[in-house]
Every structure is written in C-alpha cells, then in structure tokens.
Amino acid sequence: MTRTIKFTKMHGAGNDYIYVDTTRFPIEHPEELSKIWSAPHTGIGSDGLVLIGTSDKADFSMRIFNADGSEARMCGNASRCIGKYLFDYGLTSKTKIMLDTLSGIKVLNLHLADGKVNSVTVDMGIPADEPADYDGKGAKPMKEQPIEVDGERYAGTTVSMGNPHLVIFVNDIEDVDLPVIGPKLENHPLFPERINVEFAQILGEGKIRMRVWERGSGITQACGTGACATAVAAFLTGRAGRDSTVIMDGGSLNIRWDIATRHVLMTGEATKVFDGEIELID
Numbered sequence: 191m192t193r194t195i196k197f198t199k200m201h202g203a204g205n206d207y208i209y210v211d212t213t214r215f216p217i218e219h220p221e222e223l224s225k226i227w228s229a230p231h232t233g234i235g236s237d238g239l240v241l242i243g244t245s246d247k248a249d250f251s252m253r254i255f256n257a258d259g260s261e262a263r264m265c266g267n268a269s270r271c272i273g274k275y276l277f278d279y280g281l282t283s284k285t286k287i288m289l290d291t292l293s294g295i296k297v298l299n300l301h302l303a304d305g306k307v308n309s310v311t312v313d314m315g316i317p318a319d320e321p322a323d324y325d326g327k328g329a330k331p332m333k334e335q336p337i338e339v340d341g342e343r344y345a346g347t348t349v350s351m352g353n354p355h356l357v358i359f360v361n362d363i364e365d366v367d368l369p370v371i372g373p374k375l376e377n378h379p380l381f382p383e384r385i386n387v388e389f390a391q392i393l394g395e396g397k398i399r400m401r402v403w404e405r406g407s408g409i410t411q412a413c414g415t416g417a418c419a420t421a422v423a424a425f426l427t428g429r430a431g432r433d434s435t436v437i438m439d440g441g442s443l444n445i446r447w448d449i450a451t452r453h454v455l456m457t458g459e460a461t462k463v464f465d466g467e468i469e470l471i472d
C-alpha cells in the first residue's frame with residue numbers, strides 16, 4: 191500500500207530534522223526511514239528523523255533517530271523545534287509543554303513573537319555525570335580523561351545530557367580535523383555505546399566556540415545537548431561560569447546551569463524550513 195506522509199523540515203541553529211506528527215501519520219520503521227529520508231541526494235536531506243506522538247505521562251512525546259537510523263535518548267535542538275511545531279500548528283495553546291523523551295520528561299517554555307514561537311527554553315535536567323560530592327557553589331576542577339587516538343593524546347570530559355558527550359577543550363578549534371578525528375573518537379573502545387564529540391575553545395568570558403561530531407549523524411551545524419555538555423564541562427573544569435553562550439557553525443545557544451535546581455536550561459531559536467509530503471510504500 192502506498193501512503194502519503196506529510197512532514198515538516200525544521201532546524202535549530204542549523205541542526206535539521208524531518209518532523210512527522212505520528213498521530214496523523216503513523217510510522218512503522220523509523221530506523222530505516224531515517225536513513226533513507228536523511229540522505230542528502232536521494233532523500234529529503236537532514237540530520238535525522240523526529241517523531242512527535244502522544245504520551246500518557248506528558249503533553250506530547252518525542253522520538254529521535256540519527257541519520258544512520260540509530261535511536262537517541264534526547265535531542266536539544268529537536269525539543270525546541272517540537273515546541274514551535276506544536277504551538278504554531280495549533281496542536282496546543284500552552285506555552286509550557288511537558289515533553290516525554292527516552293531520557294525523561296523535559297519542560298519546554300515557549301517565547302512568542304507575533305503569535306508564533308521564535309525561541310524556546312528547555313529544562314534539560316541535571317547532567318548525569320555531575321560529581322556526587324559537588325556542592326554546586328564554585329567551579330570544581332574535574333580531572334579530564336586521557337584518550338589516545340593514533341598515538342595522539344586528547345584530554346576529554348564526559349557529560350551525559352540524556353545522551354553521552356565527550357568534550358575536548360583546545361587552544362585553536364580551527365586546527366581540529368573533525369572529519370578525521372570525529373569518527374575515531376565516536377567509535378573509541380572506551381565508549382561501547384559510541385559517543386557525541388565536541389571540540390571547544392574558550393573565546394572570552396562566557397563565550398565558547400564549539401564544533402561537533404554527532405554520534406550517528408557525523409558533523410552537524412549544532413547540537414543542543416552537546417552545547418549543554420560543553421557549558422557543563424567548561425564550568426566543571428574552571429573554564430567558565432554558570433552562564434555561557436555556545437557558538438556553533440549554525441548558530442548560538444544560551445546555556446545556564448542553574449545553581450538552585452542544578453538543572454541545565456538551554457535557550458535558542460527554532461525555525462521551520464518547509465512543509466512537504468513523501469510517498470511511503472508499506
């Protein structure tokens with residue numbers, strides 16, 4: 191049977207996904223479709239596929255698939271885009287939305303301009319690798335982990351924002367050969383579940399330049415959970431305070447690691463690119 195699936199292409203800081211409302215267009219094999227639809231020349235072209243659905247625990251649910259078909263537990267940029275999708279298409283009139291993800295329920299706070307969502311703050315929760323003995327007051331120096339690749343040694347901080355990240359601070363980010371080193375670190379034996387890799391450079395007070403190699407999608411223009419992990423790693427290693435702007439290839443995100451709740455708050459834009467439809471043979 192051939193079905194027509196309506197989708198919306200959206201991006202957050204250039205991190206682009208195909209969004210499908212599964213309450214109207216059920217999808218049976220998202221792993222396979224994410225690979226086919228994400229392909230740049232033969233598909234729609236994207237960093238992956240995002241399914242919006244119902245939830246018995248929250249207002250809506252999100253599932254996120256990378257371009258290689260693997261399913262991730264959380265996506266920062268997609269969660270902001272879902273907030274925009276739900277409000278702008280009239281699926282909700284709430285400006286505070288509970289979103290059920292594989293890494294728990296995230297709270298989206300929508301910021302409107304002219305009746306539409308132009309930016310969203312997402313409560314990303316508590317970073318999982320926050321040291322247990324940390325009092326939350328000052329910067330706790332954290333030992334960076336040495337990682338060797340092809341005889342070259344890197345020092346990285348691992349932070350989980352629902353999905354795993356390895357953050358490596360460097361003096362000159364332009365010196366990093368990301369297409370070469372990215373996949374080697376993603377698939378390093380230290381990380382049996384693979385890992386998202388961020389290279390970061392401190393530009394000045396509260397300003398961090400970051401480039402990302404995403405697990406399952408390769409180089410992307412931005413990564414929301416990666417920006418949060420970078421800001422957390424910068425704070426934990428004494429390189430930044432609690433508020434950072436993370437500047438990526440496709441745009442910037444403002445990250446606050448709230449002292450009282452210990453939750454990470456991510457704020458940034460969400461943009462619709464176009465609506466489309468594609469034939470699916472079931």
Ligand SMILES: N[C@@H](CCC[C@H](N)C(=O)O)C(=O)O
Pocket residue numbers: 205254256261262263264265266267268353354386404405406407410412413414415416
């Ligand atoms: N781009 C995302 C993260 C997507 C999932 C990631 N590649 C993984 O496999 O963990 C973001 O904005 O957070």
